[in-house]
Structures are given as structure tokens and as C-alpha cells.
Amino acid sequence: MYYLNVTSNIMSLGGIAIAIGEMVDSSIVMVENAHKKLEEWESRGSPGNRVEVIIEAAKEVGPSLFYSLLVITVAFLPIFTLQAQAGRLFKPLAYTKTFAILFSSFVAITLTPALMTVFIRGRIRSEDKNPVSIILHRIYEPAVRFALTFRKSVVAAACILLALTVFPFMKLGSEFMPPLYEGSLFYMPVTVPGLSVSEAGRLLQIQDRLLKGIPEVEQVFGRRDGPRRRRTRRPWRCLRR
Numbered sequence: 531m532y533y534l535n536v537t538s539n540i541m542s543l544g545g546i547a548i549a550i551g552e553m554v555d556s557s558i559v560m561v562e563n564a565h566k567k568l569e570e571w572e573s574r575g576s577p578g579n580r581v582e583v584i585i586e587a588a589k590e591v592g593p594s595l596f597y598s599l600l601v602i603t604v605a606f607l608p609i610f611t612l613q614a615q616a617g618r619l620f621k622p623l624a625y626t627k628t629f630a631i632l633f634s635s636f637v638a639i640t641l642t643p644a645l646m647t648v649f650i651r652g653r654i655r656s657e658d659k660n661p662v663s664i665i666l667h668r669i670y671e672p673a674v675r676f677a678l679t680f681r682k683s684v685v686a687a688a689c690i691l692l693a694l695t696v697f698p699f700m701k702l703g704s705e706f707m708p709p710l711y712e713g714s715l716f717y718m719p720v721t722v723p724g725l726s727v728s729e730a731g732r733l734l735q736i737q738d739r740l741l742k743g744i745p746e747v748e749q750v751f752g753r754r755d756g757p758r759r760r761r762t763r764r765p766w767r768c769l770r771r
Contacts, residue, residue, distance in 0.1 A: 541623045549631050552631060560638065564587040584650060606628050609623075738750050
């Protein structure tokens with residue numbers, strides 16, 4: 531972020547927040563597969579040691595996890611082609627999310643297997659005897675049974691919900707960033723080069739009085755900018771209806 535001049539704003543931090551869930555998914559899948567392999571290894575009493583079983587479990591899911599994270603990374607690349615307001619708004623999010631997912635894919639196949647060999651200790655409890663799994667199964671099983679029992683009704687309800695989204699989708703329009711009307715107008719005249727500070731201030735006061743005389747104008751805010759290119763001064767003001 532520092533070398534790309536990406537500041538810590540709400541969009542760049544939002545990209546990191548979005549990526550957090552996907553960053554940890556790969557490690558969760560790898561640890562879960564290692565637990566399952568260790569459970570089978572302990573129940574069968576197969577030859578070998580614990581470290582070898584963990585490494586084999588990591589090899590089994592490592593390539594799939596790595597390429598799935600790369601697919602997520604590539605999916606955000608079109609955002610870098612956005613221009614103007616949309617580009618300035620969403621590029622910081624794309625940068626942070628892309629870098630987070632990209633480097634998490636390397637961490638998933640390097641650091642995670644090494645940490646598993648260090649921290650996965652003791653006897654592995656069976657999935658059917660794990661208290662967390664038991665609670666989740668009791669919550670999930672009734673919903674699955676209902677969906678499988680009333681298959682046609684569930685599919686029909688899903689299609690109806692999908693059809694209801696057609697009307698709001700048609701109202702979205704074609705603009706990527708819809709125009710916002712906040713009741714304010716931005717007026718920015720450009721003066722001649724070399725205008726003195728006193729003369730620029732006098733013109734600013736005259737324009738403020740003229741603009742304030744318009745019945746639709748509620749407030750007028752004016753500011754005189756400092757020297758810019760070719761030593762021009764640009765008075766500006768914000769008109770609030």
C-alpha cells in the first residue's frame with residue numbers, strides 16, 4: 531500500500547475486511563483435512579508417523595486451494611480498468627483485496643502445513659463426537675430434511691424469489707455510478723494570470739453578493755485558491771439550494 535500510494539481509507543480497509551474470510555478459508559480446509567486423515571490413521575493403526583500423515587493431507591488439498599485463491603485474485607483484475615470516479619473509488623479496494631488474497635495463497639501452501647506439524651497434537655476426537663459438530667448437525671439436519679422432503683416447493687420458492695429481483699434489476703439503469711443530487715452547485719471561475727490577491731478578494735466578494743441575491747440560493751461559501759499553474763487564482767464557491 532505504501533509503495534502504490536494507497537492510503538488507509540474506508541475503501542482500502544474494506545478490501546482487507548472482505549478478503550479476511552477468504553484468506554482463512556484455505557487454512558481451515560487444510561486443517562480440517564489433516565484432522566480427518568489423522569482420525570482415520572489412528573482408528574486403523576496404519577504405519578507411519580503423525581507428521582507424514584499431516585504432510586500427505588496438505589498435499590492432497592494444497593494445489594486445489596492455491597488455484598482457487600488465484601481464481602479469486604484474477605476475478606478482481608477488471609476493476610483496475612475502471613476510469614474516472616469509479617476507478618478512484620474502487621481501485622484502493624481492488625489493490626488491498628488482490629494483494630491479500632494473492633499472498634494468502636502462498637501462505638496456505640507454505641506456512642500452514644508447517645504450523646500443522648507443530649500445533650496438531652494429541653488424540654484426534656471423531657467428528658461425530660465433537661460437541662460443536664453435534665450442535666451444528668442438530669441445527670442443520672432439520673433444514674436439510676425439509677428441503678429434501680419438499681423438493682419441488684423449495685425449488686419453486688427459489689425461482690419466485692429470483693423472479694422478484696427482475697423488476698429492481700431493470701430499474702438499476704446503465705450507469706455504474708449513479709449521479710447524486712445533494713442540492714449543491716459547484717461554481718469555479720478562472721481569473722486571468724497574475725491577478726493580485728486584493729483584486730481576487732474583491733471579485734470574490736462581488737460574486738458572493740450577486741449569487742446570494744438569487745432567491746433559490748440559501749448559502750454561499752467562497753474560497754480563494756493559492757497560485758497554481760501559470761500563477762492563476764481560482765475563486766470557487768458552493769451554492770446550497
